[in-house]
Structures are given as structure tokens and as C-alpha cells.
Amino acid sequence: MRKHLIALAALAAPVSAEDKPAPSPQEIVAAAPEADWTAIAASDLLVMDLAPDTRNRPRRVVIQLMPPPFSQGWIGNIRKLASAQWWDGTSVNRVQDNYVVQWGDGEAENKAKAKALPPKLSMVQQSNYTFGPNDSQEVARRRAQMAALAGAEEAIAAVARLGPGPGPEPSKTRSSDPYTKRNLHWSGWPMAIGEFPDDQFWPIHCYAMVGVGRDMPPDTGSGAELYTVIGHAPRHLDRNIALVGRVIEGIEHLSSLPRGTGPLGFYESAEERVAIVSVRLGNEIKADPPLAYEYLSTESKSFAAYAEARANRRDPFFIRPAGGADICNIPVPVRRSSGSR
Amino acid sequence: MRKHLIALAALAAPVSAEDKPAPSPQEIVAAAPEADWTAIAASDLLVMDLAPDTRNRPRRVVIQLMPPPFSQGWIGNIRKLASAQWWDGTSVNRVQDNYVVQWGDGEAENKAKAKALPPKLSMVQQSNYTFGPNDSQEVARRRAQMAALAGAEEAIAAVARLGPGPGPEPSKTRSSDPYTKRNLHWSGWPMAIGEFPDDQFWPIHCYAMVGVGRDMPPDTGSGAELYTVIGHAPRHLDRNIALVGRVIEGIEHLSSLPRGTGPLGFYESAEERVAIVSVRLGNEIKADPPLAYEYLSTESKSFAAYAEARANRRDPFFIRPAGGADICNIPVPVRRSSGSR
Numbered sequence: 145m146r147k148h149l150i151a152l153a154a155l156a157a158p159v160s161a162e163d164k165p166a167p168s169p170q171e172i173v174a175a176a177p178e179a180d181w182t183a184i185a186a187s188d189l190l191v192m193d194l195a196p197d198t199r200n201r202p203r204r205v206v207i208q209l210m211p212p213p214f215s216q217g218w219i220g221n222i223r224k225l226a227s228a229q230w231w232d233g234t235s236v237n238r239v240q241d242n243y244v245v246q247w248g249d250g251e252a253e254n255k256a257k258a259k260a261l262p263p264k265l266s267m268v269q270q271s272n273y274t275f276g277p278n279d280s281q282e283v284a285r286r287r288a289q290m291a292a293l294a295g296a297e298e299a300i301a302a303v304a305r306l307g308p309g310p311g312p313e314p315s316k317t318r319s320s321d322p323y324t325k326r327n328l329h330w331s332g333w334p335m336a337i338g339e340f341p342d343d344q345f346w347p348i349h350c351y352a353m354v355g356v357g358r359d360m361p362p363d364t365g366s367g368a369e370l371y372t373v374i375g376h377a378p379r380h381l382d383r384n385i386a387l388v389g390r391v392i393e394g395i396e397h398l399s400s401l402p403r404g405t406g407p408l409g410f411y412e413s414a415e416e417r418v419a420i421v422s423v424r425l426g427n428e429i430k431a432d433p434p435l436a437y438e439y440l441s442t443e444s445k446s447f448a449a450y451a452e453a454r455a456n457r458r459d460p461f462f463i464r465p466a467g468g469a470d471i472c473n474i475p476v477p478v479r480r481s482s483g484s485r
Numbered sequence: 486m487r488k489h490l491i492a493l494a495a496l497a498a499p500v501s502a503e504d505k506p507a508p509s510p511q512e513i514v515a516a517a518p519e520a521d522w523t524a525i526a527a528s529d530l531l532v533m534d535l536a537p538d539t540r541n542r543p544r545r546v547v548i549q550l551m552p553p554p555f556s557q558g559w560i561g562n563i564r565k566l567a568s569a570q571w572w573d574g575t576s577v578n579r580v581q582d583n584y585v586v587q588w589g590d591g592e593a594e595n596k597a598k599a600k601a602l603p604p605k606l607s608m609v610q611q612s613n614y615t616f617g618p619n620d621s622q623e624v625a626r627r628r629a630q631m632a633a634l635a636g637a638e639e640a641i642a643a644v645a646r647l648g649p650g651p652g653p654e655p656s657k658t659r660s661s662d663p664y665t666k667r668n669l670h671w672s673g674w675p676m677a678i679g680e681f682p683d684d685q686f687w688p689i690h691c692y693a694m695v696g697v698g699r700d701m702p703p704d705t706g707s708g709a710e711l712y713t714v715i716g717h718a719p720r721h722l723d724r725n726i727a728l729v730g731r732v733i734e735g736i737e738h739l740s741s742l743p744r745g746t747g748p749l750g751f752y753e754s755a756e757e758r759v760a761i762v763s764v765r766l767g768n769e770i771k772a773d774p775p776l777a778y779e780y781l782s783t784e785s786k787s788f789a790a791y792a793e794a795r796a797n798r799r800d801p802f803f804i805r806p807a808g809g810a811d812i813c814n815i816p817v818p819v820r821r822s823s824g825s826r
């Protein structure tokens with residue numbers, strides 16, 4: 145008896161001509177046309193190199209920063225911090241199981257030892273945790289784009305059902321969400337939508353999302369202390385902390401670190417901290433071929449089919465499709481691009 | 486500026502006499518009376534000792550097995566496997582980021598090398614992934630207990646709202662679930678409930694839940710290959726694989742292991758596998774004081790208050806309570822018991 149596979153991919157599924165298995169989500173992604181992939185600008189990447197591991201293997205973590213209009217105050221600070229090489233020599237200081245990994249200045253709470261921040265960082269208002277009709281002109285413009293997707297109840301319902309699905313079978317997908325009335329993927333990101341007329345939008349704390357550590361409110365954090373999610377989506381943090389991006393490569397270098405044994409998972413001694421060698425914007429990294437990533441456009445038919453298949457698994461391993469999916473169980477596919485474009 | 490705390494606990498919140506902060510979920514749990522805690526029988530524990538880590542520290546993982554009527558066919562097999570000391574000398578073979586850690590016979594797929602299973606293991610039917618009116622007498626009896634909780638729509642709604650909350654404030658808790666019509670905590674476990682009249686019940690793949698690896702259906706696995714969840718709840722596995730328990734202590738020894746680089750996160754070489762020294766039932770473990778754990782009764786007022794507070798965070802760090810919670814974001818509190826009872 146072989147018992148190994150609790151498989152996402154059906155690696156060795158028996159296939160006969162008359163009984164072709166339904167494609168898996170990965171197979172749908174692999175078959176997506178090039179036009180359905182959207183390039184990520186190198187300037188929207190944040191590249192963190194940790195010290196090599198105990199076997200001297202490199203540990204690079206690549207983060208994609210969020211596009212406007214989201215969190216641009218903090219992201220502007222992050223760009224300044226990277227340009228000032230501020231994180232070089234700082235460390236990963238906190239690893240709390242099923243919650244977050246946090247990095248920055250390990251002495252931030254000690255006024256005598258804390259590392260000075262670069263000048264001209266913005267203090268961002270709490271109102272920027274969400275965006276909606278009361279925000280700036282740019283936000284309003286972007287909101288109009290989103291409203292075109294999500295404005296009418298029918299359109300919202302269609303988006304909430306994650307598209308009509310790839311075939312003649314009607315969608316059986318539920319997307320109910322205990323944290324908000326509705327959610328959707330928008331421009332590559334998981335988003336929650338509030339109730340009309342206070343229908344603000346805000347990003348969702350899914351696995352691998354990156355946020356800004358902060359002190360007690362009304363502080364909102366500068367962006368110097370960052371964290372990423374390494375457990376079940378801590379959605380109670382939505383609208384309470386700024387999200388600024390997500391780890392798109394190398395999260396295993398953070399998620400597999402030893403858990404801290406102090407309160408909140410902080411390392412109890414400086415020796416346990418993991419050194420950060422450097423953090424740079426992607427356009428400052430020299431590599432051959434150049435660092436280049438792309439994501440599966442969340443507005444594409446391929447994404448709709450992928451999302452529907454995530455919610456209704458029909459590949460041979462499964463005996464009972466769920467009929468729905470948590471938005472955080474539909475991670476946006478990201479891959480290295482060939483560099484040919 | 487201190488930016489460390491993206492805090493579950495408000496460690497250093499300013500408190501004045503006239504402005505007492507709302508209790509955090511942990512504070513509610515800490516204040517729960519002894520009577521709200523339920524002892525876990527030592528015979529329902531499965532204790533797995535991994536080889537010590539590179540710094541020679543012990544690595545013990547403690548699993549609580551599910552109570553009847555759930556998954557007892559597989560759990561019976563697991564008891565036989567533990568009594569036969571079958572897992573001793575096997576290993577952790579798979580670590581897939583944001584998904585599962587799996588252990589058992591690393592050579593299970595190689596007929597020439599696979600370790601023989603003990604005799605008299607049961608082959609369990611797929612119908613045992615759920616339970617409901619068509620099952621055995623014992624199941625029917627248990628179902629009646631659950632129906633008393635969840636039978637009437639009003640009672641269901643009350644349970645779904647996770648109780649009336651601890652104070653005069655009306656509950657604002659949503660518990661919508663994209664995977665099922667409703668869910669609840671029952672006898673210490675997260676459970677989904679299907680639609681009437683096919684209102685089966687089944688356990689939920691939350692973080693740290695333990696399940697039975699299997700081959701392609703109709704195989705359901707023997708229990709010799711086990712896995713635990715180390716990422717966002719993979720609810721698409723609900724009703725497709727047997728759940729048998731959860732890790733209640735030491736999950737960090739599994740979740741922080743290096744990720745496997747082979748397909749599905751399997752380790753590519755035998756050298757990478759992590760040795761299992763022994764797996765025993767809790768009543769076979771000699772320890773002073775004896776191994777003893779208890780969980781916060783999910784039918785207690787303390788649990789209702791804790792769950793409500795998880796869904797509506799009012800401790801000082803939070804500026805905007807979510808108003809709802811995913812059932813997997815309301816983990817059942819488990820602690821070592823004093824042994825005095």
C-alpha cells in the first residue's frame with residue numbers, strides 16, 4: 145500500500161482515453177496563454193538577502209510591493225529605507241508559530257541602542273488602512289476602476305463566484321467570508337469590500353502577505369519593521385495594520401526559522417537573530433538574467449478557471465469537491481518570467 | 486519609536502483606572518474557572534519523539550486523538566501501530582510550505598523496501614469521512630447530542646454566532662464559511678455541518694490538525710502515514726481525507742523543519758529525513774509528573790466569551806474589531822494540567 149500522496153497534483157493518476165481527468169489548478173495555470181501573465185516591475189520588488197544558512201546556502205526573499213492606491217505612504221518609506229540601505233545589518237527578530245515572522249532593528253525598543261531612521265519618512269494616517277470614496281483623487285480614480293468590476297450587485301456576485309468557470313458546468317463556488325460582506329481578487333491582490341455606502345476596500349492578510357509592524361494606535365508604523373504571515377490568515381489584523389506587499393519567492397527561508405521562545409515569538413537572545421545582509425529594490429539588483437517575475441492576471445479567464453478549480457477540485461485525488469474556497473486558499477500564481485519580453 | 490508589537494497580547498498597554506481595556510482572548514482563557522477545563526485522557530494522546538535537533542535539544546510532539554464517533558477505524562489502527570512500536574525508526578519525509586508535514590515509512594512507495602504493517606489493521610470506508618444519520622448506533626447517539634446543540638435553526642444560529650458574548654453588548658460575530666453552510670466547535674473540535682436533510686458532520690482541516698495520508702481513492706489510508714497542517718487551513722481536503730487528531734504541543738518541531746525540495750515537498754534524499762525515535766500512546770509514557778493536558782470546554786461560557794473576543798478584538802492594540810472570525814482562527818485552548826485533579 146502506498147500512502148504517500150495527499151496530493152495537490154495527481155502525479156501518477158491512471159488516465160485512459162475515455163476517462164480524462166479534470167485539470168488540476170496547476171495544470172490550468174501551466175496552460176494559461178502568455179497574454180494572461182502580467183509583468184511585475186523590478187522597481188516593485190524588495191529583495192532581502194539573509195545571511196547564508198548553516199550549510200552556507202544563500203537565503204534570498206523576494207517581496208512584491210503593492211500597487212497604488214494601496215499603502216503608498218508606507219511603501220514610499222520602504223523605498224527610502226531600501227535606498228538608504230537601512231536594513232543592512234539588521235535582523236529577523238521574531239518568529240511566532242502559525243502567525244508571523246518579523247524583521248528590522250532588533251534594538252528598536254531600546255532608545256539608547258535603536259538605529260536612527262533616515263530623514264523624511266512619512267507618518268501615515270490610519271485612514272490609509274482602507275481606501276474608498278473619501279480618499280484622494282488618485283484613489284477615486286482607482287476606485288472607479290474597481291467599481292467597474294464590482295459596482296453592480298450582479299457584477300459583484302459574478303466576481304464573488306470567481307467567474308463563470310471554464311466549462312458548461314454551472315459554478316458551484318461559494319466565497320462567503322466571515323470578515324467582510326464580499327471579497328475579490330483585484331489587480332493581483334486579495335481584497336475585501338465593505339458594506340455600501342461605506343464601501344471601502346482593503347487588502348487581506350493571507351499567507352505570505354507583508355505588513356508594517358507598529359506601536360499602539362494611533363501609531364501606524366514607519367515601514368522599518370516588517371512582518372510576513374506564516375500561518376492561517378490572521379484576518380483580525382485587516383484594517384488594523386498596513387499591508388504593503390507579499391513574499392513571492394523564498395518564504396521558506398522565513399517560515400522554517402526556529403520559533404522564538406520569548407513573548408510573541410521574539411528571540412530571547414541577540415545570538416538567535418538571523419542577520420539581514422542587505423535589502424534592495426529589485427531595480428538595484430544586478431543579476432544575469434535580470435530578476436523578472438510575472439503574475440497570472442486576476443482579471444483573466446485563466447485565473448477565473450484556476451480559482452473555480454481551487455474551489456471545486458475534480459482532479460483524481462478528490463472524491464468530494466468543496467464547492468467553495470476561502471480567498472486565501474486561492475493564492476495568485478506568480479512565476480519567474482523568461483526575460484524574453 | 487518602538488515598532489515591535491503587532492501584538493496578540495497588549496504587553497505594555499497603558500491602563501488607567503477609568504479606562505480599563507477590554508480583556509484579550511488570552512486573558513479570558515486565563516480567567517476561566519477550573520470547571521470549564523476538560524481533561525484529556527492519557528490514552529488519547531499520541532507522543533512522538535523525534536531525534537534531538539542539531540543542538541541536542543529534545544523534540545517531542547504531542548497529538549490528541551479525536552473522540553468517538555469520529556474516525557475511530559483509523560484511530561484503532563493508529564493505536565495498534567503505536568502498540569507495535571511500528572513508527573520507531575521511521576521518519577518525517579515531507580515538508581511542504583504552507584501545507585503539510587508528513588511522516589511514516591520513507592520507503593512506503595518502494596515495495597521491495599517498504600516496512601511491513603502490523604496485522605489486523607482495518608480498511609476503513611470513505612463514508613467514515615463524515616458522520617450522520619446513516620451511520621452506526623453509537624454515531625446516532627452522538628448525533629443526537631449534537632442535534633441538541635444544533636438542531637433548531639435558532640440554536641444553530643446561536644451556536645454559529647459563537648454564543649451571546651460575555652457582556653451586554655450584542656454579538657457582532659459573523660461565522661460565514663465558504664466551505665459549508667455552518668460550522669461550530671463541538672466537544673473540543675472544529676466541525677462543519679452539511680445541509681439538511683443530508684446534514685452530515687465532519688471535522689475541519691485547521692492548522693495543526695492531523696490526518697491520514699492515502700493513495701488514490703477508494704483507498705483511505707491505514708493510519709501509518711500521518712500528516713499535520715502547517716499553513717492556511719486546506720479545507721478542500723475536508724471529507725476527502727480522514728482527520729484523526731491535532732498537535733497540542735510541539736508543532737514547532739514540525740513546522741520549522743526545512744522544506745523538502747522534491748515534488749509535493751518530499752525530501753529528495755534519505756539523509757534529509759528527520760528520524761522518529763518513538764511513537765507511543767500517552768498512557769505508555771512514564772513521566773513525573775505524568776503527561777496531562779486539558780482543553781477549554783467548547784460548551785463552556787468561557788469558550789463562548791473567548792470565541793467572541795477572537796472575532797471582536799477590543800484589546801488596546803486594535804482599532805477596528807473584525808466582527809467575525811474563521812473557525813480556524815478560534816483555536817481551542819489546550820494547556821498542561823496541574824496533575825492535581
